[in-house]
Amino acid sequence: MDFIDYYKLLNLDKGASESDIKKAYRKLARKYHPDLNPNNKEAQHKFQQINEAHEVLSDPEKRKKYDQYGKDWQHADAYEEAKKQQQSSGNYAGGGFNQNAGFGGNQGDYSYSGNFDEDTFSDFFGDMFGSRARSQGAGRGGHFKGQDxxxxxxxxxxxxxxxxxxxxxxxxxxxxxxxxxxxxxxxxxxxxxxxxxxxxxxxxxxxxxxxxxxNDTSFKREKENLYQNVELDLYTALLGGEITTKTFDGSVKLNVKPETQPGNKVRLKGKGFPKYKKKGEFGDLIITYNIKMPTKLSNREKELIKELQKLRS
Amino acid sequence: MNLEDLIPTDEICTRYKVERNFVHALTESGLLHTVTVQKITYVHCDEISEFEKLRRLHYELDINLEGLEAIQNLLSQVKKLQNQNVALKNKLNLYE
The missing domain is CATH 2.60.260.20 (Urease metallochaperone UreE, N-terminal domain)
Structure with missing residues (x-):
């Protein structure tokens, strides 16, 4: 995870006092607290960052290291140790501390917990606070029910x-x-x-x-009802007839009424989706007819249609 | 109601380190539901997560009881709107 500027995150400058930090944290916590932002992953992520920033900046020792070492502050002890060793052996050349060294800071008093994803903490915070930070209800009170x-x-x-x-x-x-x-x-x-x-x-x-x-089917669903468009040829739509159409678990024969219009609907009772936790009860299947117009008309067909037109006018 | 699912409020106060007044105030305002069996007041275990939430808001964010009530009302509206949103999204699929 990228380096996070804790001061920027809490809208503070580097000279902020302890009370400024607390105030800024409280203000942002009230905005992004997961209890106040249900199902809002963005807010949850932001809150984790704010918590992390507060955790570090409210602890004078951690803050000092953070101010001094910036993004590498979690390795501060290891760095100092390496520096001392190198200085004492007289060959210290600056820089280059062991990036893999563990950080030995004290565990802070984490002030909020919730359902946090492990990977949303920045790396050092995850290392430092480990699973404690992710367990529900860590903080000032005792705990009772397990984490949801x-x-x-x-x-x-x-x-x-x-x-x-x-x-x-x-x-x-x-x-x-x-x-x-x-x-x-x-x-x-x-x-x-x-x-x-x-x-x-x-x-x-x-x-x-x-x-x-x-949806891996051609049906559309709203609650327990299913919707399906069925294409009819012009002649079946005009004269009526029998068609076979798909249902979710098979097929049914349908009688199409003469002079069926485009967009006409028929409701097949009980051919829809099962009703949740109502065994044996189903919604309806609602079929909407689309009329497919013939194309590539022959001369003879055109003549007959013209005749029909004359009859209607 | 099964007694095994009920937690005495005294135990809740001890375990969560909250004052009795806090639980009492939550109950009085209807934010927490309790049952009394043989003079002992209990909270159903299903209500514990709700209680934990109220406790966090009160102790961690310094929100007073009136604030908790307002938040509860707004959160129930948020939940309702979120459910409506899901239902509308599902309905919208019909036209896609």
Whole structure:
């Protein structure tokens, strides 16, 4: 991750006092706090950065190192150590400290926790605070319920026509789920007790799964209803007739009324999508007729159409 | 209601290091729902995440009770609008 200018992030100048830092942090935290910005990943990311900036700038020791070493401040101790060693052996040439050396700073008092993604912390912050920063409820209070996990599951529309079982992996653990038929795109379900472990004997957190459903069919769906455009030839539209059309799980024969107009709709009851958690209940399939006009007319056809035209005028 | 799913408010105060007044004020304002069984007041475990959120807002961001109420109302509107947004997006797919 790129270097983050903590002062810039908190809208502060380098001479900011402790109270300025606190004030700036509070102001931004109230704006970007994840509890105040549900489902807003951008705000969550910003809040993590603000927290990180506050964590460093509010600690005089860390701030001093940050001011002195900038982006390399997390290696400050290693740098100082190397410098001392090189100076004592008389061959210090400046620069070139060990980039891989670990940073031995103290753990700060992290003031907020939530569901943070590991990769959104800048590298040194992740190294420094490790998993503590990512555990729910770290901070001033005791803890009880485990961390809630959020996951997104991509499914095809054809997959959710029937209830099925699926195994997903969350935080390295396999969870076998029953996905009820009829779940909707964007719908979130809660799987109780599949989040992080509880603290001090508390209950486990919950797992929230949001479904992202990709339509792999020619049908369009709104809730439990399906929509389909069906093409009719001109003569069937004018004179009526019987056609066979696809449904989601097969096909049906349809009687087309004479003089069917473009855009006319028919509703096939119970031929739509399963209703969520209502076993055996289905929505409707709504068919819209498109009339396909004939092309490449022969002379004879043109004559007959002209005759028809005369009859109508 | 299963007693196993209920957590005594006293225990919540101890574990989360919050004052009893805070839990009481949340209950009074309708932000937290409690049940009383044999003179012991409990919070259902499903409400814990909501309680944690209110606790964070109060203790970490210094938001007072009136502010919490206003935030709760606005957040429920946000949630409603987000759900509407998802439903409308799904509906829009019909015309694409």
């Amino acid at each position: 996990f959020n996951a997104e599951l991509q499914l095809r529309l054809s997959d959710v026509y029937t209830s099925h079982k699926q195994t997903i992996t969350v935080n390295g653990k396999n969870i076998r789920l029953t996905i009820p038929a009829g779940v909707e795109n964007g719908q979130t379900i809660k799987i109780k007790g599949h989040g992080g472990p509880g603290v001090q004997g508390g209950p486990k957190g919950d797992l929230y799964i949001t479904f992202n459903i990709l």
